[in-house]
Amino acid sequence: MTLDEFVKAVSALDTHASALVSAATTPAELESARNALLGRKNGDLSALMKSLPSLPADDRREAGAAVNRVKTTIEELLANRAGSLVPVAPSGPRIDLTMPARENWKGGRHPVTVVIEEIESIFRELGFTIALGPEAETEWYNFTSLNFPENHPAMDMHDTLYLSDEVLLRTHTSPVQIRTMQTTKPPIRILAPGNVYRRDFFDASHAPMFSQIEGLAVDEGIGFVDLKATLTHFANRFFGGTKTRFRPSYFPFTEPSAEMDVECQICHGSGCSSCKNTGWMEILGSGMVHPNVLIAAGLDAERYTGWAFGMGPARIAMLRYKLPDIRLLYDSDMRFLAQVSS
């Protein structure tokens, strides 16, 4: 036998041993595997050792080392396997089954993302797809094309952060309406989630940046009843069979405009301090797209009509998790996120 052949035989024993040991499923089977491998008389290892003398003298030391290595390996294999068979061994060490499980870190989506995704999933069923747009916008996309009168108090509802004379941080996701209509032929049904900016000081109920989700439907023959029906359906799906209320409002880019309220999620309509005793909570603003907006985006305002809405997922998340302070959503405190993420 040459050293090469011997080493190969050792390596074969290694492979064999690992198969044999892992096949043992009871302590008795493991014991017989031990005998087969390491038994003094008929064990595989002793058989191998018996062939040692047949090697050239110079190679014996290396061969001996190889045998020792495989012996250690086999002993480890047997010990490990014995450990994993312990529970059925009445004589093994006791384990306290009331001790806690081993866990992994749990990841999760931000509560605002969770709300956005839920809203998306409902509107997807209604034939909407997702559109995005930039956060740094021009005045034209953010105001002019959306029929904002110049220098008008309507602008005061949008306290704006400016980057230059004509570039600003969008104050709403409505510019995505224009960008979509510029590039898409009706029927249009899109949902546009994104961050928007207002020059509001960061306090318990205001944030200078927050998420908004915009919806737009444009086609021939779309009317106010479609707006009302779709948003009512959404509210029922999202809040679970709630009452809704539509009331007149004003947005320069819609006419008629309506705000949708749902039953107060805290008092369920009976009146509480959160809803100022009205029993209602404002959820979204909406309206029929103003013809000037369709024209600004290059659509035929006689042929097409449409409706749009915008809502704030952060507000909904605050209601849902009963958050007293909007800053919790931005702090990224691990203790908070671990509680509310999913």
Place this chain on the structure above:
Amino acid sequence: MNASYRWLRDFVDIELSPTQLRDLLTARCATVDDVVTLRQDLADVVIGRVVEAEPHPDSDHLWVTKVDAGKGVLHDVVCGAPNVEKGKLYPFAPVGTVLPGGLKLEKRKIRGAVSEGMLCSARELGLGTDHQGILALDVDAQPGERFIDVVPVGDTILVVDVLPNRPDLLSHEGLAREIAAATGKKMERPSHPPAVLTRAVAEGDTPKIEITVEDTEGAPRYMTAIVRGVTVGPSPEWLASRIEAVGGRSVSNVVDVTNYMLHGFGQPMHAFDLARLGGGQVVVRRGKNGEKLVTLDGVERTLDDSMTIIADATSPQAIGGVIGGKGSEVTETTTDILIEAAAFDPQRIRATRRKLGLSTDASYRFERGVDVSAIEDLLYYAAELVQRVAGGSLGGPSTDSYEKPAPANPIRVRLARITTLLGEEIPENFSIAYLSSVGFGVEPEKDALMVRPPSFRQDVIGEAEVIEEIARLHGYELFSSELRPYRPGSRRDAPMHTAASRVRDAAVAAGLLEARPMPFVREGIESHRVRNPLAEDEAYLRTSLLDSLARRVEYNFAHMQRNVRLFEIGTVFTHETAADTSAPAERIHAAAVIVGDRRPQHFTEPHPPKFDEWDAKGLGESIARAAFPAASVRCTPSTDAVLWTIIADEAAIGLVRRLTVDAPVWASPVFGIEIDLEAIIASEAATRPYVAIPAMPAMQVDLALLVPEDVPSSDVADAIRQAAGDMLESLVVFDEFRGAGIPDGQRSLAWALTFRHPERTLRDKEIQGRTSKILSVLESKLGIRQRSS
């Protein structure tokens, strides 16, 4: 807009309670944010009837009375008022009531006689200073009714959220008009002054005053009227209480009238002391740069030529439409007044009040637009009112600078368009009735209505606005909410949204929590500086998400959180300019930070290992693969503080780095990764056909190699792969060792090589041959030898 329920009832007969009114206005017109009941401190005071009144046996000025307060029993009440009279009604505070001054009434004995409450004077109820006696009530009420329900001292305020398109609702008259329309009633102006307005000038000396309107652009209409011989003093109760109900302060009869006109009719007015206007002149002109005026609030203000100024012969006396001047203010010594009723240019007012940092009730209304054509009637109304509450007579002719514009063309509103836009047919006569009820002129034509909006509705400019009027007056609640058939959208999802979802899934699966932090940072590039930032230390837009996440790590450290695992998918702003606008170009990035324990602590592992470079590298690669599923992703060592550059299809798409943060001593090292999700065009992973699970056995060879420190493992791996050929199925480096037995300048790298042939069992000889070849290549190319055991 704060609207007084009582004041609204001056205009229209309201049968609804304040909360019903709130719901009606909210449904038809403008949202009522709140309903505030005033004088709740008098809620426990009731109407009491004195049924017996006898002089107190032990006192010469006290009375012992019995009071019926509707409870079925009579209360013994001792009273010190001279005017107590049997059979009359008085405000009665029973035991337990807390009076406005804070006095809590208890049952007590007064000179031996029991007293179970108190008959109150006006002063005790906080209704004035009259303490001459108890307040005898001449009202039609039963004992026991609440005082505030019977006597009009209580009022309810409706806080109406008036949006910028409806300045006509910034007055009680405007709201009353809507209430009348919604309830089918008629609105009438209150008849505090006579219904017929006197325009005749009284005989006598007319003060000479010359009015010149130079700035006709800033003041499209400027009217004045003179009232001579007024007596300035306190307002009558009805006037003072109305001003106070809406949150104002009663100043004097004359000033209160101007405020009454503002809140009552939406027309701000100003009263000048005629004697204090120098040179018999009023000039409406642009300000001069640097001119000064001390305004009514006592502040000296610097004027300029963008403002419209009301001046006398020598100096400014008021900032038109914003605030009056101290110098010509009406005081107790004033006898002749000049009442101004005007319309100022909304944009000029807006600019002026911004420049002055001063928003007043007047500027608020002028900025939104007053009803220019109503000014004349309202001026006479105000002049009448002044005469009624302060005496005097109309002195001198009024002036008017207004040139009536030609009537605008009516708006053509197609009946078919109403049906299309609303989705339901509204009967034509309904539409006509709705519009007429709020002052629109309507003439039906074939297939259309010709609509003339009233002068106070400048917001109605086209067909769409008229249709909104019809819809809201019809009532949004009456429209169907049944879904109708629709065509689904034809656009595909934004690819970036899909990629972000994949990345989010991967990050969540890796045990990270999502952050959505503020995107503002302390430092940045000049084009990303917000011109009007909220705070100087947050003036820039970020160019990297890790800037934001590093601050979030610090926040968690500051809250003693050692284990932080956060990710964000968000926008960064690059140095480039957007393709279609002059805005900075944006990119969606994904980033993550990890620090602390790799796994949660468990009793089997009390000290879990900390996150290290290799965790970060793995996270970087897995997020990159999620972002670009079809690309081949790897990390290459970087040259600076960055550990690795992440490469996808030969493009650098991100990095893995150590993160420098402000960290306490106990913190472990922080690692960050950031990937540009738009760096290459993400294509979905192509579907690859199934590869059969191998049927042939594999052979494994372990090689321990002595590798010089300057040879990177990737070179070793490349050399092994190249020499091993097709049969090498996998190559894993499973150990790195330096120390005993290893020469200096070298390390031992242990590799596991798995060989397999798809169709046959490999022979030992083949593998030996391969191994020898590998070793010889390693030695000749890289100077690597096998480690001897």
